[in-house]
Amino acid sequence: MTFHIGARPGEIAETVLLPGDPYRARWAAQTFLKDAVLVNEVRGMLGYTGTWNGHRVTIHGSGMGMPSLSIYANELIRDYGAKTLIRIGSAGALPEHVKVRDVILAQTCSTVGSPSRTILKELNFAPCADFHLLSKAYAAAMARGTPVHVGGIYSSDTFYDERPDLSEQLLRHGCLGVEMEAAELYMVAARHGARALAVLTVSDHITTGEALPADQRERSFGAMVEIALEAAFA
Numbered sequence: 112m113t114f115h116i117g118a119r120p121g122e123i124a125e126t127v128l129l130p131g132d133p134y135r136a137r138w139a140a141q142t143f144l145k146d147a148v149l150v151n152e153v154r155g156m157l158g159y160t161g162t163w164n165g166h167r168v169t170i171h172g173s174g175m176g177m178p179s180l181s182i183y184a185n186e187l188i189r190d191y192g193a194k195t196l197i198r199i200g201s202a203g204a205l206p207e208h209v210k211v212r213d214v215i216l217a218q219t220c221s222t223v224g225s226p227s228r229t230i231l232k233e234l235n236f237a238p239c240a241d242f243h244l245l246s247k248a249y250a251a252a253m254a255r256g257t258p259v260h261v262g263g264i265y266s267s268d269t270f271y272d273e274r275p276d277l278s279e280q281l282l283r284h285g286c287l288g289v290e291m292e293a294a295e296l297y298m299v300a301a302r303h304g305a306r307a308l309a310v311l312t313v314s315d316h317i318t319t320g321e322a323l324p325a326d327q328r329e330r331s332f333g334a335m336v337e338i339a340l341e342a343a344f345a
């Protein structure tokens with residue numbers, strides 16, 4: 112047990128999928144894993160371990176925002192030995208060619224700040240995805256025929272952003288979408304020698320204003336879960 116995870120030693124798999132929403136963790140575990148068992152519910156942050164195609168997998172909520180994800184990623188890697196961590200999250204799209212329900216594979220993540228900035232100080236470290244996971248996820252998405260985009264995203268500290276100028280600059284620089292956790296996941300994983308990737312489904316469009324309702328954000332993002340699982344074990 113750790114401060115925030117009640118699982119016993121051995122109950123967390125080496126491969127962990129991390130949705131922000133603990134109910135998405137429950138839905139994904141019940142939908143995609145065999146023999147899924149609840150291994151954590153401290154603070155309502157649900158985590159399940161089961162198998163997918165014979166491989167042990169944990170699906171565990173990360174909460175919203177980089178400080179929350181940082182807690183879970185640190186404990187999963189350092190205390191439970193997680194080696195492959197794949198965020199399965201929702202994101203807002205920026206360019207018009209990226210559509211609602213498309214999948215974004217985050218090759219790099221820009222930030223204004225993150226918990227890891229306190230360690231990196233003046234260094235503008237460039238958080239990037241594990242290349243093997245990224246290339247396998249891309250191949251899995253192409254094989255399924257899922258519309259997929261690979262490139263830079265922005266990991267924000269604010270959902271209710273009041274900086275339209277920032278969105279303009281991100282768009283100008285080819286940024287595909289906005290979410291709130293991937294950069295810190297990449298930095299924590301890099302620090303501890305683990306592999307990380309963020310597979311994101313576009314839940315809303317920052318430029319056009321289109322948006323999916325909450326129940327669909329919780330339960331309808333199956334393609335990204337399967338892409339993440341296929342990438343993890345390819």
Ligand SMILES: O=P(O)(O)O[C@H]1O[C@H](CO)[C@@H](O)[C@H]1O
Binds near residue numbers: 174201270290
């Ligand atoms: O759907 P999840 O994985 O939580 O991801 C996105 O949704 C939340 C904001 O609504 C933030 O956590 C953001 O990163």
Ligand SMILES: O=c1cc[nH]c(=O)[nH]1
Binds near residue numbers: 270
């Ligand atoms: O962080 C997020 C997630 C989904 N949509 C957004 O606009 N921002």
